[in-house]
Amino acid sequence: MADLWMPGATRLDIGDHAPCDGGPAKCVPHITWDLNATAATPQDLVPYENLRRFFTGVGKGLAPHLLWNPFTGAVTQFVPATSRSKSLADKPGGTRTNRAGSVVLQIEALFFPYARVGKEVYPRLVDTPCTGWPEILDWVRSWGVPDRWPNGRPESCSRDEGTWETQAGWYPHKAVPENDHDDPLTWPAFTIAKPPAATKCLEPYPGENFFMNGAAPAFGRRSSVFTRMGERLVARGCGRYRVGPGPVLGQADVDSYEAWQREYNAAHHKGWSGSALRWPPGRETWDALEVPKA
Structure with a gap:
């Protein structure tokens, strides 16, 4: 995305x-x-x-x-x-x-x-x-x-x-219809497509247990994964952080990821509801987020 x-x-x-x-x-x-x-x-x-x-x-x-x-x-x-x-x-x-x-x-x-x-x-x-x-x-x-x-x-x-x-x-x-301006007069040419980039090195889905402490989010758990996850959430326009993100899992991470789940659900017409839009991250939305590997 x-x-x-x-x-x-x-x-x-x-x-x-x-x-x-x-x-x-x-x-x-x-x-x-x-x-x-x-x-x-x-x-x-x-x-x-x-x-x-x-x-x-x-x-x-x-x-x-x-x-x-x-x-x-x-x-x-x-x-x-x-x-x-x-x-x-x-x-x-x-x-x-x-x-x-x-x-x-x-x-x-x-x-x-x-x-x-x-x-x-x-x-x-x-x-x-x-x-x-x-x-x-x-x-x-x-x-x-x-x-x-x-x-x-x-x-x-x-x-x-x-x-x-x-x-x-x-x-x-x-x-453009309904417009009468003469700009932009000129515009740069479309550049030649870049050669295929090297395969992205992404953080694999760490599994549901990584994000949970029993039935509750694993608040207080420390990992650079949370920092990199949060940075991608901000880039996607879903960040809900006042400070951070990371490296300690907190409520802002949960709020940001749930915003990403809602956006992904709407953009891809998944029809998800209820627990499917709540923490913890699932494999599909995690893979789509493209969290870089350290």
Whole structure:
């Protein structure tokens, strides 16, 4: 299962989560376009922190999933992948643009044409270093968004609502129904798939008895397994920790794992209830959590 929060991104959860409607998985790229510069009058790039403050403050109602600085690779995430964000215009009636898919991931690149950084001027987004793009692409792929532009690349795209409603892929802001912005103008190419990674070294399911003391959770038991388990629960967006996690098993571990069981149950339509959603961990959810081996 993909990570709700992109690994390596700074997490600034603004709340206001709401589900998507289901359907083809999509990603919509934008540029922030903070200033109108030209080749004759370039302007300094707006500080990244300004946009972070905007999307957590007065611009909260326009926040995307990710804010990306293509010059440094910095990424901030404001809502989890399965929540809609609000960077698209959504008129009453018709397609609910921000929700029209199993996910509708939205990425704002910190950029405007003829942005100046130091002594260099960058006419197009693709002229920047695009630092961090491979990591973003990997995360978007993990949510089932294919490497294709159904309505065309940003340089030349259409706004076909039938395609939008039925086909998964990447849609420039300009190509989304009910929207009339021209961004992102360009976007980096899909990178060549990485060679298969080495087999992950994962912690095998330790068995129910490892987690229990008779009929009760084994509170007070110490193990690095609990630390690594908790770190994965946090990465999945299920952490319920005020301190930690680990290495001593506590109530926060139980609460976090039960949140993971509920999420897994809903995502995979298992139909579990009662004790199947309570501590201790079972083999299926443990294997899906992918706890790394020490």
